[in-house]
Amino acid sequence: MKIIIVLSLMMLAMSIQASTAWKLKNNFTVSKVWQHTVDSKFYVSIEKTKLDDVNEYKDILNDKGRLAKFNENKKSTLALIGVSKWSGDSKEWTKINGKDALKIQGTYIDNSEEKVYFREYHLIEDGNVLQVLFTSTNNDSYASQKDIEDFLKDVKMDEIRE
Amino acid sequence: MNKLISYLLILCIILPGFATAQSQGASPTVGDVIGNIMAGDNSYKSYLHVAQTEGAGCATCANKTQSRTQPISMSAFYDGWKLNCLTLSSSQLCHDIAKDDKLLCNEPPKTAWYSNIWEKTKACGAGIKKSWMDFFHFMGQVGSYLINKDGAFTKTNAKISKAWTSMTNYMAMEVTKYQDKYHVSASKAFLAVTANMMKKFTDSLSAMIIQLAPKVGCYNYKAKTRIICQVLAEFFADPILMFQFLKLGPKVLKGTRIAQFFKFHKAKAVEEIVEVTAKVGSKTKKLMAGSDAPLVKIDFISKDSKVLIKLAENPKLNNAIASNRKLFEEIFPDKKSLEQLDIYLRGSTQQEAEDLAEVLEILSKDKKKMSPEQYKDFIDDIKQSIKNSCEL
Numbered sequence: 014m015k016i017i018i019v020l021s022l023m024m025l026a027m028s029i030q031a032s033t034a035w036k037l038k039n040n041f042t043v044s045k046v047w048q049h050t051v052d053s054k055f056y057v058s059i060e061k062t063k064l065d066d067v068n069e070y071k072d073i074l075n076d077k078g079r080l081a082k083f084n085e086n087k088k089s090t091l092a093l094i095g096v097s098k099w100s101g102d103s104k105e106w107t108k109i110n111g112k113d114a115l116k117i118q119g120t121y122i123d124n125s126e127e128k129v130y131f132r133e134y135h136l137i138e139d140g141n142v143l144q145v146l147f148t149s150t151n152n153d154s155y156a157s158q159k160d161i162e163d164f165l166k167d168v169k170m171d172e173i174r175e
Numbered sequence: 176m177n178k179l180i181s182y183l184l185i186l187c188i189i190l191p192g193f194a195t196a197q198s199q200g201a202s203p204t205v206g207d208v209i210g211n212i213m214a215g216d217n218s219y220k221s222y223l224h225v226a227q228t229e230g231a232g233c234a235t236c237a238n239k240t241q242s243r244t245q246p247i248s249m250s251a252f253y254d255g256w257k258l259n260c261l262t263l264s265s266s267q268l269c270h271d272i273a274k275d276d277k278l279l280c281n282e283p284p285k286t287a288w289y290s291n292i293w294e295k296t297k298a299c300g301a302g303i304k305k306s307w308m309d310f311f312h313f314m315g316q317v318g319s320y321l322i323n324k325d326g327a328f329t330k331t332n333a334k335i336s337k338a339w340t341s342m343t344n345y346m347a348m349e350v351t352k353y354q355d356k357y358h359v360s361a362s363k364a365f366l367a368v369t370a371n372m373m374k375k376f377t378d379s380l381s382a383m384i385i386q387l388a389p390k391v392g393c394y395n396y397k398a399k400t401r402i403i404c405q406v407l408a409e410f411f412a413d414p415i416l417m418f419q420f421l422k423l424g425p426k427v428l429k430g431t432r433i434a435q436f437f438k439f440h441k442a443k444a445v446e447e448i449v450e451v452t453a454k455v456g457s458k459t460k461k462l463m464a465g466s467d468a469p470l471v472k473i474d475f476i477s478k479d480s481k482v483l484i485k486l487a488e489n490p491k492l493n494n495a496i497a498s499n500r501k502l503f504e505e506i507f508p509d510k511k512s513l514e515q516l517d518i519y520l521r522g523s524t525q526q527e528a529e530d531l532a533e534v535l536e537i538l539s540k541d542k543k544k545m546s547p548e549q550y551k552d553f554i555d556d557i558k559q560s561i562k563n564s565c566e567l
Binding site for chain 1: 307308311312318319330331332334335336337338339340341342343344345346347348349350351352353354355356361367368369
C-alpha cells in the first residue's frame with residue numbers, strides 16, 4: 014500500500030512537472046503558443062487542419078515530385094511572413110501515443126534574421142492533422158527531450174479550432 | 176534635346192510590365208495615365224531607369240543610343256506630367272469630385288502615392304480587424320491564394336499543401352517571438368510579422384485598383400488614401416469577394432459600397448482621357464523630335480484638352496505661344512477668351528493656326544515700334560477676329 018502511495022505521488026510529481034514545463038503565451042483560437050518555463054527561447058505552437066484523404070497525406074514522402082512542389086509552396090508562403098531559408102533536412106514517420114506522426118526537423122531564418130532550429134510533428138487522428146511546431150534559436154533546447162515528449166502526449170486535437 | 180511627350184512619359188511608367196507592353200506598341204490605358212499621375216517624382220526616376228537601361232523610352236525614336244545617353248530633363252518630363260494631370264482632372268470622369276478631394280496638378284507629389292501602401296493602410300485600422308481568428312483565417316486564405324492563384328492544384332492537393340505549409344503555426348510562433356523580443360502588443364507584433372505579406376497583397380491589389388477604378392485617380396493624396404481604405408475594409412470583411420475581384424475583376428463588386436469607384440471603366444469619359452492622352456503624346460512626339468523648343472506651358476492656357484491637341488498638332492503655333500507667353504496671356508487673359516480660342520482652333524485649318532502664330536510673332540517683335548494705343552488696338556483686333564470666327 015505504501016509503495017502504491019509513493020508511486021502515485023511520484024506520478025503526480027512528474028505530471029505536474031510536465032504540465033508546468035510549458036506556459037501558455039498566446040491563444041489565437043486557431044493556434045496556441047507556449048513558451049518553455051526554463052528555456053525562454055524554446056517555444057511550441059499548434060495548428061489543426063482537416064484532410065479529405067488521410068492516406069494521401071501519409072503517402073506524401075513517397076512521391077518526391079509532389080513533395081518538392083509542396084516544399085516549394087511552403088517556402089514561398091512562409092517567406093510572406095518573414096520566414097526564409099526553411100529547410101526540412103530530416104523527415105520520418107514515427108508513432109506518438111500509438112498514432113502515426115510525421116516528424117520533420119530542420120532550420121529556418123526568422124524575422125530577426127536569427128537561425129531557428131525547428132521540429133514539426135504532424136499527428137494524424139480522425140481525418141485531421143495536428144501540427145505541433147517546436148522552435149528555438151538554440152539547438153541545445155532539444156536536449157530536454159522529455160518535455161517535448163510530454164507535450165506531444167498531452168496535446169489534444171480539440172485544443173484548438175481548425 | 177527635349178523630346179518631351181506625355182506619351183513617352185506614359186510609356187515608361189511604373190506599373191509592372193508596363194514599359195514592355197508599351198514599347199511593343201500597345202495604347203496606354205486610363206490606368207496607365209492615372210498610374211503615371213499618381214507616381215509623382217517616382218515616375219521620372221522610373222523613366223530615367225528605363226531610358227538608361229533598356230532604351231524603352233525610345234520605342235518610337237530613330238536613334239535609341241542617343242536617347243539612352245540623353246534622357247529628357249525633369250522639367251520637360253513634368254510638363255508632360257501636368258498635361259496628363261490636367262487632362263484627367265478636367266475630364267468628365269472627375270467632374271463630380273468635391274473640390275477638397277480633387278486631384279491637384281500644381282506639381283507632382285514627392286513620392287508615388289502607391290509606394291508603401293501597406294504603411295498607409297495600417298492607418299486605416301478601424302473596420303479592418305475583426306477577431307484574431309478571422310484575421311488568421313484571412314491571412315491563411317491570402318497566403319493560399321497567392322500560392323495557388325494559377326489553380327495549379329486539385330482541391331485535395333491544395334488541402335494537403337495548406338496542411339503541409341502550416342502557415343498559421345509559423346505565423347503564431349513568429350508573432351509571439353516578436354512580441355517577447357520587442358515587448359509590444361500582440362496586434363503590433365502581428366502587423367510587423369505580416370507586413371511583408373500584406374505589402375505584397377496590397378501592392379497587387381492597389382495596382383489592380385489603379386487600373387480598374389479610374390475614378391480613384393481623380394482624388395488628391397488624402398482623399399485617395401481614404402478611398403483605398405474603404406476598398407480594403409470591404410475586402411477584409413469579405414475575403415471571398417476579394418479573391419473573386421482578383422480573379423474576375425470589378426464586375427463582382429456590383430451592389431457593394433465600393434462599386435461606385437469601378438463603374439466608369441467603360442464609360443465615355445474614360446475613353447476620352449485615353450484618346451486625348453494618346454493623341455497629345457503622339458502629336459507632341461512628332462512635334463518635338465529634333466527640336467529644342469519646349470512644349471508650350473499648358474497650365475495657363477486651358478484645361479480643355481482639345482486645345483492642347485490642336486496646339487500640339489501645330490508646331491509653329493506651339494512655339495509662338497511658348498516664346499510669346501506674356502503676349503498670349505494678354506490676348507487670352509481669362510476663361511472666356513480661352514474658350515473662344517478653343518472654338519476657333521477646332522474650326523481652323525492648319526494654315527489659319529499658323530497665321531495666328533505669325534501674328535503673335537510679328538506683334539511681339541514690333542511692339543517697341545508701336546505706341547501703346549496701337550498695340551492695344553492690335554490686340555483688340557485679334558480678339559475681335561477670333562470672336563467673329565466663333566460666331567460664324
